Amino acid sequence: MKRWLLVIILASLFNCAAHAQEPYGYSADSLKFINSSQVDTTLVGRSIFDVLSERDFGSGRVIISQSSSILRAMQKHAVDNNTKRINGYRVRIYFDNSRNARTQSEYIANAFAEEYPNVRVYRSHVSPYFKVTVGDFRNRSDAHRFATEIKGKYPSVFLIRESINYPTL
Numbered sequence: 001m002k003r004w005l006l007v008i009i010l011a012s013l014f015n016c017a018a019h020a021q022e023p024y025g026y027s028a029d030s031l032k033f034i035n036s037s038q039v040d041t042t043l044v045g046r047s048i049f050d051v052l053s054e055r056d057f058g059s060g061r062v063i064i065s066q067s068s069s070i071l072r073a074m075q076k077h078a079v080d081n082n083t084k085r086i087n088g089y090r091v092r093i094y095f096d097n098s099r100n101a102r103t104q105s106e107y108i109a110n111a112f113a114e115e116y117p118n119v120r121v122y123r124s125h126v127s128p129y130f131k132v133t134v135g136d137f138r139n140r141s142d143a144h145r146f147a148t149e150i151k152g153k154y155p156s157v158f159l160i161r162e163s164i165n166y167p168t169l
Contacts, residue, residue, distance in 0.1 A: 088164035089143035090122065093154040094132035105130035120165070136164040
């Protein structure tokens, strides 16, 4: 009896340890929430109330019954907080003070914006350095993941802790 209890406890611990190593996302054997930094571009700039009210073939329909003052309050809140910033991280992809640094930083910023249209690019000059920084990441792990992804094309990447704009959700 004690052996079976020990085997069951060890099997449970092994199972927990194995699942703890899986990244967030959907796996074949179980449904998990996707924790992704990707942006669904079909939803950018659209109201959640409009999206919920749409009807797709083969799906149900959501009817929202609410006071118009709630919608106005949400819109006012979005406008009022549009310029607020939070602490977060960005990825610096260029940092130089050579004679052609201005031209080079502009070229790198434009090339990056073309390759990653959903990631914001910030180009700045703090004498004597020209800098190109990208992204608005809420936590260090997301910024690090993105830096690792682009390190092949931008080998001098490093993380910067800055006040960032609210990332699009």
